[in-house]
Each structure stands twice: as C-alpha cells, then as structure tokens.
Amino acid sequence: MLIDNPRGGYRFLTGISPFSSGVIAAAGHEIIHATLDAYLPWREGFELIDAHLGGIGRERQALCAIELRCPAPYSMPDFIEFNAGYIELVRSWDLYVGDHNPMARTNVAPEHHPPAEPVLHAFSYTVEAADAPTTFVVSGAGEIPEATLDDNEIIRKGETDPEAMREKAAFVTATMSSRLAAMGAGWDLVTTTDVYTVFMHEGLLEDAVIGAMGAATRHGLRWYRSRPPVIDLDYEMDVRSVRHEIAV
Structure with missing residues (x-):
C-alpha cells in the first residue's frame, strides 16, 4: 500500500515496523542521496542528519531513507532487539505516519573493514523542486518473503551453491520489481542498483539480475562484498533513482 506523507514530501510503500519497503517523492519534491565522508555511530549519524537538514531549511520529516552498516550479521532475536532501539529513535523524531515507519532502509555487514559498531553510511531526504523528475529509494531486501522476520522462511536457507x-x-530481483511497480515506477527510471553478497558465483548477475534491469543496465551495477544483516541471509539488493548525489 502506498501512503502519503505530506509532512515529508513523499509517499511510502508500507513494510514492517522498522522500515518501509520504499519511498517516492511527492509532486513538487525530489529525493537527494547523501553519503557520509566517514562512518559515524548510527545515533551520532542522526545528529549529523539533523544538523544537515536544519542547515538547508528542511524539517526532520524530510528524512526518507537510511543506510546502515553493522559489524556482522545479527541473529534474528538480536536484529529484532536492534530494531527496537532504532524504532524508538525514529518515533522520538516524530517521523511515524500513524502506525507506520515511513522511511526506507538498507542495513548490511561489510566483509572487509567492517565497523566496530552499527554506523550510518548514507541517508536520503526530500527537497522542494518544481521541475523534479521521478525520484525514489527502494529498501534493501534479502531472500525472505515480504513482511516477515521469520528466519525459517529464508529461501534455500543454508545453501550457497551456484544454483x-x-x-x-x-527472488530478490523480483522483490525489487514488485516494489517498483507498487510505487508506480519501473527499472527504466533506476539510476543505482546495489547488490550485497559474498557469494558472487560466475554468471550470477547475468542469470538472475541483469535481464530484469532493462534500460537500468546503462548505469551499471554496484557490488558490495557484504552480507545481509541477519545470519543465514546471503543476498540483498536495493535500488534508487536520484539526480543529485552528495557527500556530507
């Protein structure tokens, strides 16, 4: 379900309690993507976001997507515990829309040079822009059905062979396609496609991803040698469409 967030200048696709499935800018707005020059502990990262938004005259509600990095994949109970603290902070910022957390999120564990604690890597926010093209961010998704945090539902759990x-x-590529369609967008608008896995078998992307991307292939594809945030998940993706990428 796509829900309006008029205070934020975007609409969001409902997901689960810690995050939405994706966000798309409302008419007269566009989404800006900002990557930190260096990791910050995630709570300090929110302080940086607050200062950045205040400096450009935007309210906290303009924040629409978060990208985190964690030291290693969590057990499912530990992931749920982390999410509880994250939700508490998001609620304290008055970002919820009714019972829904509207913000998109990606959270992965780098295989090389991992952080010592959960950190903020990047964030996205809306600005007013009368002439803006369609801009959006789709949340990271792994090989588990939508709207569940039950690790028994993981696709081919414990298997990492090529097949x-x-x-x-x-499965994850189909999830991206489904979320794009639900937001009224498509692969033809995607400007960034990110893949997160440590099991990059020969032909994996050609067989399971590139065919679905269509025109988005002209922008290439970025592979992060990282693991999804939960033990036993082995593959994650996110996509977005923005025209402005900045560093902060």
Whole structure:
C-alpha cells in the first residue's frame, strides 16, 4: 500500500515496523542521496542528519531513507532487539505516519573493514523542486518473503551453491520489481542498483539480475562484498533513482 506523507514530501510503500519497503517523492519534491565522508555511530549519524537538514531549511520529516552498516550479521532475536532501539529513535523524531515507519532502509555487514559498531553510511531526504523528475529509494531486501522476520522462511536457507544463489538472487530481483511497480515506477527510471553478497558465483548477475534491469543496465551495477544483516541471509539488493548525489 502506498501512503502519503505530506509532512515529508513523499509517499511510502508500507513494510514492517522498522522500515518501509520504499519511498517516492511527492509532486513538487525530489529525493537527494547523501553519503557520509566517514562512518559515524548510527545515533551520532542522526545528529549529523539533523544538523544537515536544519542547515538547508528542511524539517526532520524530510528524512526518507537510511543506510546502515553493522559489524556482522545479527541473529534474528538480536536484529529484532536492534530494531527496537532504532524504532524508538525514529518515533522520538516524530517521523511515524500513524502506525507506520515511513522511511526506507538498507542495513548490511561489510566483509572487509567492517565497523566496530552499527554506523550510518548514507541517508536520503526530500527537497522542494518544481521541475523534479521521478525520484525514489527502494529498501534493501534479502531472500525472505515480504513482511516477515521469520528466519525459517529464508529461501534455500543454508545453501550457497551456484544454483541456490541464482534462486535467491532471482527472488530478490523480483522483490525489487514488485516494489517498483507498487510505487508506480519501473527499472527504466533506476539510476543505482546495489547488490550485497559474498557469494558472487560466475554468471550470477547475468542469470538472475541483469535481464530484469532493462534500460537500468546503462548505469551499471554496484557490488558490495557484504552480507545481509541477519545470519543465514546471503543476498540483498536495493535500488534508487536520484539526480543529485552528495557527500556530507
């Protein structure tokens, strides 16, 4: 379900309690993507976001997407515990829309040079822009059905051979396609496609991802040697469409 967030200048696709499935700028607005020059502990990262938004005359509600990095994948109970603290902070910022957390999110564990604690890597926010094209951010998703945090539902759980990874990647690519369609967008508008896995078998992307991307292939595809945030998840993706990428 796509829900208006008029205070934020965007609409969001409902997800689960810690995050939405994606966000798309409302008419007269566009989404800006900002990457930190260096990691910050995630709570300090929110302080940086607050200062940045205040400096450009935007309210906190303009924040629409968060990208986190964690030291290693969580067990499912530990992931749920982390999310509880994250939700508490988001609520304290008065960002919820009714019972929904409207912000998109990606949270992955880098295989090399991981942070010592959960950190903020990047964020996205809306600004007013009368002539803006369609801009959006789709949340990271792994090989588990939508709206569940039950690790028993993981696709091909415990398997990382080429066939299993193709099935996982195809499932996640289909999730991206479904979320894009639900927001009234498509791969033709995507400017950034990110893949997160440590099991990059030969032909994996060609077999399970590139065929679905269509015109988005002209922008290439970025592979992060990282793991999804939950133990036993092996493949994650996110996508976005923005015209302004900045560093902060």
